[in-house]
Amino acid sequence: MTIEQLPAAARIASDTALKEAGRRWLGKSVNRVEDPRFLRGEGRYIDDISLPGMAHAAIVRSPHAHARIVRIDTSKAEALPGVVKVVTGADVKAHAAPLPSFGAGPIIQDLIAIEKVRHYGEAVAAVIAEDRYVAEDACDLIEVEYEPLPVVLDPFEAQAEGAPLVHELLGTNVAYERTFTFGEVDEAFAEASRKVQAKLRWPRSTGMPMDTNGAIGEYDPGTGVVTIYANSMNFTYFHWLIAASLKIPASKLKVIPVAAGGSFGSKFFMHKVPTFAGFLAMLAGRPVKYVEDRITHIVNNDHCGSDRWYDAELAFEEDGTFRALRIDCVDDYGAYLQFGTGTHGNGLSQIVGPYQMKHVQYSLHAVLTNKNQQGAYRGFGAEVSNWMLERLVDMAARDLGMDRVEIRRRNLITPDQFPYRTPTGNIYDSGNYQGVLEKVLEVADYEHWVAERDKARAEGRHVGIGVAASNERSVFSSTEFWFWFDKPEFTPTASPESASLQIDPTGQIVVTLHSQCLWGNSPETVVSQVVAEEFDVDPSSVVVTYADSQHALPGTGPGGSRFTVMVSGAVAGAAGEVKEKIKRIASHKLEVSGDDLEFRDGGVSVIGSPERKLSLAEIGLAAYMFRLDLPADVDSGLAAQSTYDHPLTTVPSDDRSDLGIFYPFVGHAWHIGVVEVDVETGKLSFLHYAAVHDAGTIVNPKTLDGQIIGGTIQGLGTALYEEYLYDDKGRVRNENFEYYHLPSAMDVPTMTIAHQETPSPYTPYGIKGAGEGGRMLTPAVLSAAIEDALEPYGVRVTSLPITAEQIVEWASSR
Amino acid sequence: MTATLPLRVEVNGRSYEHDVEPRRTLADFLREDLGLKGTHVSCEHGFCGNCNVLLDGEAVRSCLMFAIQAQGRSVETVESLTSPGGELSELQQAFTEHHALQCGFCTPAMLLTAKEFLRDNAGETDERAIREAISGVICRCTGYQQIVEAIQSVAARP
Numbered sequence: 025m026t027i028e029q030l031p032a033a034a035r036i037a038s039d040t041a042l043k044e045a046g047r048r049w050l051g052k053s054v055n056r057v058e059d060p061r062f063l064r065g066e067g068r069y070i071d072d073i074s075l076p077g078m079a080h081a082a083i084v085r086s087p088h089a090h091a092r093i094v095r096i097d098t099s100k101a102e103a104l105p106g107v108v109k110v111v112t113g114a115d116v117k118a119h120a121a122p123l124p125s126f127g128a129g130p131i132i133q134d135l136i137a138i139e140k141v142r143h144y145g146e147a148v149a150a151v152i153a154e155d156r157y158v159a160e161d162a163c164d165l166i167e168v169e170y171e172p173l174p175v176v177l178d179p180f181e182a183q184a185e186g187a188p189l190v191h192e193l194l195g196t197n198v199a200y201e202r203t204f205t206f207g208e209v210d211e212a213f214a215e216a217s218r219k220v221q222a223k224l225r226w227p228r229s230t231g232m233p234m235d236t237n238g239a240i241g242e243y244d245p246g247t248g249v250v251t252i253y254a255n256s257m258n259f260t261y262f263h264w265l266i267a268a269s270l271k272i273p274a275s276k277l278k279v280i281p282v283a284a285g286g287s288f289g290s291k292f293f294m295h296k297v298p299t300f301a302g303f304l305a306m307l308a309g310r311p312v313k314y315v316e317d318r319i320t321h322i323v324n325n326d327h328c329g330s331d332r333w334y335d336a337e338l339a340f341e342e343d344g345t346f347r348a349l350r351i352d353c354v355d356d357y358g359a360y361l362q363f364g365t366g367t368h369g370n371g372l373s374q375i376v377g378p379y380q381m382k383h384v385q386y387s388l389h390a391v392l393t394n395k396n397q398q399g400a401y402r403g404f405g406a407e408v409s410n411w412m413l414e415r416l417v418d419m420a421a422r423d424l425g426m427d428r429v430e431i432r433r434r435n436l437i438t439p440d441q442f443p444y445r446t447p448t449g450n451i452y453d454s455g456n457y458q459g460v461l462e463k464v465l466e467v468a469d470y471e472h473w474v475a476e477r478d479k480a481r482a483e484g485r486h487v488g489i490g491v492a493a494s495n496e497r498s499v500f501s502s503t504e505f506w507f508w509f510d511k512p513e514f515t516p517t518a519s520p521e522s523a524s525l526q527i528d529p530t531g532q533i534v535v536t537l538h539s540q541c542l543w544g545n546s547p548e549t550v551v552s553q554v555v556a557e558e559f560d561v562d563p564s565s566v567v568v569t570y571a572d573s574q575h576a577l578p579g580t581g582p583g584g585s586r587f588t589v590m591v592s593g594a595v596a597g598a599a600g601e602v603k604e605k606i607k608r609i610a611s612h613k614l615e616v617s618g619d620d621l622e623f624r625d626g627g628v629s630v631i632g633s634p635e636r637k638l639s640l641a642e643i644g645l646a647a648y649m650f651r652l653d654l655p656a657d658v659d660s661g662l663a664a665q666s667t668y669d670h671p672l673t674t675v676p677s678d679d680r681s682d683l684g685i686f687y688p689f690v691g692h693a694w695h696i697g698v699v700e701v702d703v704e705t706g707k708l709s710f711l712h713y714a715a716v717h718d719a720g721t722i723v724n725p726k727t728l729d730g731q732i733i734g735g736t737i738q739g740l741g742t743a744l745y746e747e748y749l750y751d752d753k754g755r756v757r758n759e760n761f762e763y764y765h766l767p768s769a770m771d772v773p774t775m776t777i778a779h780q781e782t783p784s785p786y787t788p789y790g791i792k793g794a795g796e797g798g799r800m801l802t803p804a805v806l807s808a809a810i811e812d813a814l815e816p817y818g819v820r821v822t823s824l825p826i827t828a829e830q831i832v833e834w835a836s837s838r
Numbered sequence: 839m840t841a842t843l844p845l846r847v848e849v850n851g852r853s854y855e856h857d858v859e860p861r862r863t864l865a866d867f868l869r870e871d872l873g874l875k876g877t878h879v880s881c882e883h884g885f886c887g888n889c890n891v892l893l894d895g896e897a898v899r900s901c902l903m904f905a906i907q908a909q910g911r912s913v914e915t916v917e918s919l920t921s922p923g924g925e926l927s928e929l930q931q932a933f934t935e936h937h938a939l940q941c942g943f944c945t946p947a948m949l950l951t952a953k954e955f956l957r958d959n960a961g962e963t964d965e966r967a968i969r970e971a972i973s974g975v976i977c978r979c980t981g982y983q984q985i986v987e988a989i990q991s992v993a994a995r996p
Binding site: 059060062063067236318543545546726727730775 | 919
């Protein structure tokens with residue numbers, strides 16, 4: 025199927041073309057409508073909410089990474105005044121079903137470990153008490169007898185015959201293996217004149233939001249409804265899976281979305297905490313709040329990032345032309361395959377980056393070990409594969425003695441090649457990569473810094489420049505979760521987003537959203553700007569509310585840089601319907617043709633005669649209260665709801681030689697960073713850091729900058745500081761912020777940012793997603809910059825994080 | 839449960855008398871006993887600074903202090919920066935103008951820490967000085983740049 029055969033895409037494309045002329049509110053740096061409540065400390069995060077009669081829960085975490093639970097004695101805890109109930113695996117076994125898993129095979133995960141624990145920090149008991157202090161006191165009184173089992177921590181050892189099994193039922197620690205081959209990979213490698221090969225290591229880190237996962241459960245025995253207030257879950261997409269764990273019908277689970285103090289993927293499919301809250305509330309018969317403490321979040325959250333070992337090769341020609349890519353990846357998934365291998369599917373959407381390349385082979389070995397589970401972290405795997413690719417590109421440049429910018433420039437996809445079909449089948453919708461490159465060289469003052477670096481090097485200083493490019497795929501369908509399997513059990517292809525738009529009798533515009541509440545993004549501002557664009561009203565006048573799961577239309581929530589694109593489509597759809605009705609009412613009342621009306625200044629007026637006008641308040645009042653003033657075939661009320669589906673996605677071919685279109689709205693970015701390294705202390709100073717991004721039509725420049733800077737700095741954390749450290753028994757050694765270092769204001773550069781706008785032809789207003797791009801660049805930029813700075817020592821950066829200790833060791837050992 | 843101690847403390851200009859357990863943290867006292875939910879706890883052991891409040895005008899970690907240690911002293915929380923429903927302060931307004939917050943969780947601590955800096959360093963717009971001043975408050979969203987710009991813009995005002 026060609027793109028042109030997709031009716032939805034064609035329709036959106038023509039709408040977009042019409043709307044490009046004369047934007048009124050999109051593209052402006054309006055202040056966020058979310059801000060005032062957060063600035064006043066009235067954000068109403070999960071821990072700020074109390075229900076009458078609410079109890080508090082804490083959990084007992086396993087001190088062992090792998091052990092059989094022999095006996096649990098809860099008597100002392102139960103005897104402590106203020107304790108409501110102590111809950112163990114026996115209660116879970118009796119009353120709950122296992123937690124959901126997107127992986128194949130019998131990899132069973134329970135809310136509380138039943139027979140054995142499989143990672144350090146896994147829950148073995150929970151206490152419900154009158155307050156959190158007492159709950160934690162009681163946790164200390166629970167006696168658990170463990171029989172330690174041999175731990176398996178190394179994903180290579182885990183694959184060996186006779187290795188301790190994380191899941192006996194599975195019979196192996198290799199949860200999944202597959203090789204995809206696209207094009208003529210072996211032939212291309214045989215024919216290419218050169219190749220580089222590298223073993224690369226990307227360590228486990230996590231999104232680490234400042235606000236941990238939290239939920240409040242409430243059970244109404246009269247109706248059987250379990251209400252869960254949760255600071256995420258993407259509940260319209262996933263809540264039915266939580267209901268299954270609780271053994272209740274999805275219709276009896278009411279999830280109320282609560283603002284989260286950050287996610288970065290970690291709350292995308294947050295399942296343990298809301299399930300805990302609902303389960304404990306059902307057992308206690310009263311509301312129960314469960315909010316992770318920081319240690320629990322670090323060792324037992326739902327979403328550690330990728331933990332990969334690559335053996336990767338790039339084939340290329342003497343002139344720098346890339347030919348083929350061969351990738352073998354071992355990914356250490358930890359104890360559960362809760363979120364499946366979607367992060368590798370995600371990477372396959374842009375596995376060739378912004379470069380022309382026809383042949384790719386990708387082998388995945390998803391391995392289980394005694395560590396906390398993986399899930400989502402900003403980039404969802406594509407940030408890892410981009411680092412891998414850019415490392416290979418730098419190696420190829422070095423191999424050829426070619427400038428690192430030049431080798432990239434020669435291979436970039438050109439504007440006339442869009443829509444560009446990549447080897448995996450995913451397409452890149454549009455782009456002008458050369459434009460972004462030229463801009464970044466200018467913004468970074470590249471030639472100047474090359475001269476400065478050379479001068480500094482001559483003086484014995486260690487200054488280095490890193491250059492990296494990345495694409496930024498946005499808006500997932502859902503196929504990346506299942507195209508791994510030849511005969512998948514479940515093959516979803518929808519990732520919709522919905523909006524309801526109502527104008528009340530006073531003319532007030534109210535939009536209701538149907539997925540996760542905010543978590544640091546700007547859904548209310550985006551929606552307000554789209555509404556303002558459509559109705560020409562002040563964005564700050566728009567009221568945004570959130571539906572709960574019992575009232576919600578289909579939604580998917582933020583993730584994969586999808587929300588701005590998708591919610592804009594939903595709001596535009598609902599606004600279009602309401603505008604049509606307004607025009608009918610107004611044309612009736614003003615006695616003009618609907619074609620002669622336009623939306624201006626908070627009302628509808630006759631084109632060319634702005635004094636002939638009806639305000640939205642006048643229209644609203646008529647629509648609700650004066651039926652006989654309306655055209656005979658127009659019903660009372662002024663509201664519409666719209667569900668917007670992914671506008672451009674196709675199914676994978678049966679033989680998986682073509683994975684289909686699954687992530688097609690593709691932004692592009694280049695970063696150039698200049699660092700100085702102190703080889704005595706390992707300290708890194710930033711001399712310059714420039715970024716140019718193309719995210720299609722910009723909705724709000726300053727919030728886009730915020731996403732770029734925030735993502736870049738998270739990528740800096742990944743590159744320089746963050747890594748889960750385990751001892752030989754599988755205990756996490758850095759389970760607090762003293763030893764798990766997050767970047768502070770002193771650790772990070774001030775960025776110079778510029779933009780290019782290449783609108784997508786297939787999305788509403790031409791918007792592309794932009795929430796993850798920053799993190800896709802920094803690891804590659806800093807790897808290259810540090811390598812360049814340490815050129816006199818012949819350093820090759822093949823693993824992260826690049827710590828100060830590592831730098832000192834490199835410098836002192838040569 | 840342990841015996842309680844009588845606490846007298848001024849919070850946001852108002853005097854309170856309250857019996858507290860000796861182990862009750864200042865953060866929990868402010869949040870749970872006084873209902874001032876603008877003080878946020880993140881790491882719970884003094885590293886992230888998200889729970890910062892001003893104690894006699896100086897930023898302190900309210901998760902590391904026991905409420906009883908505030909005996910006879912004066913505490914300012916984010917709720918002191920503006921009256922309920924009132925206009926945002928100059929600093930708060932600068933934060934929204936410069937997009938200095940995303941999820942908003944660290945924002946109260948960041949505002950109070952910046953307030954202390956601006957009071958003690960009138961007119962100081964040096965980026966490094968501002969970065970150093972806020973380096974004890976961890977923000978995971980913004981990458982700090984727009985926070986620095988917001989504080990600079992207030993410092994630069996006559």
